[in-house]
Amino acid sequence: MRRQEEQLVGALFDVLETEGHDEARKRLLRAYESSASEGRDELIERLITELVAVLNEQLGRREGAVVLTDAIQFLFDRLVSVVEVAPVAIVVVDAEGAVQLWNDGAERLFGWTESDALGGRLVSKEADASGPFGDSLSRLERGERLTGVETRHPHRDGSLVEIRFWAAPLRDRHDDFAGATYVAADVGERKRREQRLTVLNRVLRHNIRNDVNVVLGHLEALAAERPDDDPHVAAMERRLAEIVDLSDAARRAERLQESDGEASRTTFDLSALARDRVREFDTAVGDAAFTVGGPDAVEAVAHELLPFALDNLLENAVEHCGPSPRVRVAVREEGDRALLTVADDGPGLPAHEREVLTRSDETQLTHSTGMGIWLVRWIVRSSGGELRVGESEAGGTAITVVLRR
Structure with a gap:
C-alpha cells in the first residue's frame, strides 16, 4: 500500500496549496524536511501521521473532510483519465x-x-x-x-x-x-504480418539456395576451362558465398523471432565464448591479429544466438580495417552487468552501420549493407541487453554488448 499512500500524500499537498491552506502545507513541509533522511516507508508513515494531525488541529473536521475528499477526487480523476486514454x-x-x-x-x-x-x-x-x-x-x-x-x-x-x-x-x-x-x-495484425514474413522468408531462402546451387554447378563447369587464379571466377564465387551468408542470416533472424523471450535465454561464460570465437577467427583470417582480455570467467544471461552476434562483430571489425587488422576483445564486469567489447584499429564504423546499432528502426537514411549488423542488434535486444558504440584506444571502433549477469 505504500505506493498508494505516497500518491495520496502528494495529492493532499497539491490540494492544500490550491485551496490556500498555507500554514497546514508549511507544517507538512517541515515534517518532510525533518524526516527526509529516513527510509521511504518510515517517511510516508510519518507524513500520514502528520497529515491526520494537521487535518484535525488546523483545519477542523469539516474543512479537513473537504480537503481529503478533494484529494481523493483528484486521484480518481487522474486514474479515470489514464484508463480512458489508454490504447488498450x-x-x-x-x-x-x-x-x-x-x-x-x-x-x-x-x-x-x-x-x-x-x-x-x-x-x-x-x-x-x-x-x-x-x-x-x-x-x-x-x-x-x-x-x-x-x-x-x-x-x-x-x-x-x-x-x-x-x-x-x-x-x-x-x-x-x-x-x-x-x-x-x-495482436491479430502483428501475428498475420509475422506469418506472412515467415512464409516469404522460407520461400525466398529455399529458392535462393536452389538457384545458388544451380549457378555454382555451372560455374564449376566454366571454371574448369579457366586459369586457377581467374579473377572473374573468384568474384562470382565470392558473390555467391555472400548470397548464401545472407540466406543463413535470414534463417537466424526467423529463429530469433520464433524464440524471443526469457525462455530462449541461457547463461554464457563470456570469457570462454570470446576465447573460442577468436580462436576460430584467428585460424580463418591469417592476416589479422586477435587478442582477448579480461577475467577467466564472466557469466551473463543472453539469447541462445549470442555466439552469432559475436561472430558478426568480429567479422565487421576485420572487414572495416586495413590489410593487417588488429582486433581486441575484452570482457569485464560492471555492477550487475557483464560487458563484452570488440575493438579494432580501423578507420571507424561507417555512419550508416553506426546508425543501425544506435537506432531502433531502419529508414531510407539508415540502412546497412547486409543483415549482420541488424542481426547483432536484434540478438542483443532479445537478450535484454544494450549496445554501446564508441572509439577504441587504437582510434578505430569499439562496440560493447551490455548484458545482465
Whole structure:
C-alpha cells in the first residue's frame, strides 16, 4: 500500500496549496524536511501521521473532510483519465467475473459499449472454465498474476479477435479476493504480418539456395576451362558465398523471432565464448591479429544466438580495417552487468552501420549493407541487453554488448 499512500500524500499537498491552506502545507513541509533522511516507508508513515494531525488541529473536521475528499477526487480523476486514454482494453471485474469497469479501449477491441458490458459476465470463476479467458479468474484468486496470455475473444460482429492479455487480482481491506483487472491488446495484425514474413522468408531462402546451387554447378563447369587464379571466377564465387551468408542470416533472424523471450535465454561464460570465437577467427583470417582480455570467467544471461552476434562483430571489425587488422576483445564486469567489447584499429564504423546499432528502426537514411549488423542488434535486444558504440584506444571502433549477469 505504500505506493498508494505516497500518491495520496502528494495529492493532499497539491490540494492544500490550491485551496490556500498555507500554514497546514508549511507544517507538512517541515515534517518532510525533518524526516527526509529516513527510509521511504518510515517517511510516508510519518507524513500520514502528520497529515491526520494537521487535518484535525488546523483545519477542523469539516474543512479537513473537504480537503481529503478533494484529494481523493483528484486521484480518481487522474486514474479515470489514464484508463480512458489508454490504447488498450482495460476491464475490471468483481469476484464473480461481472464487469465493473469497461474503458473506450475495450469498446474498440470487443465492439460492445460500456452500457452493454457493465454487469455482464466476462470471465467464469469456475476452475474448469473454457471461455476465452479460461480459468484465469480462479488462478487470480489463488494469487497468480497473468502475463502476455494469448487467446481468441469474440467480437460483437461475430468475428474472433486475436488478443494478448495481462491480469492481476484485486483485494479488499481484509485482503479477501475482490475481483481482477484485465488489460488486453489486439495482436491479430502483428501475428498475420509475422506469418506472412515467415512464409516469404522460407520461400525466398529455399529458392535462393536452389538457384545458388544451380549457378555454382555451372560455374564449376566454366571454371574448369579457366586459369586457377581467374579473377572473374573468384568474384562470382565470392558473390555467391555472400548470397548464401545472407540466406543463413535470414534463417537466424526467423529463429530469433520464433524464440524471443526469457525462455530462449541461457547463461554464457563470456570469457570462454570470446576465447573460442577468436580462436576460430584467428585460424580463418591469417592476416589479422586477435587478442582477448579480461577475467577467466564472466557469466551473463543472453539469447541462445549470442555466439552469432559475436561472430558478426568480429567479422565487421576485420572487414572495416586495413590489410593487417588488429582486433581486441575484452570482457569485464560492471555492477550487475557483464560487458563484452570488440575493438579494432580501423578507420571507424561507417555512419550508416553506426546508425543501425544506435537506432531502433531502419529508414531510407539508415540502412546497412547486409543483415549482420541488424542481426547483432536484434540478438542483443532479445537478450535484454544494450549496445554501446564508441572509439577504441587504437582510434578505430569499439562496440560493447551490455548484458545482465
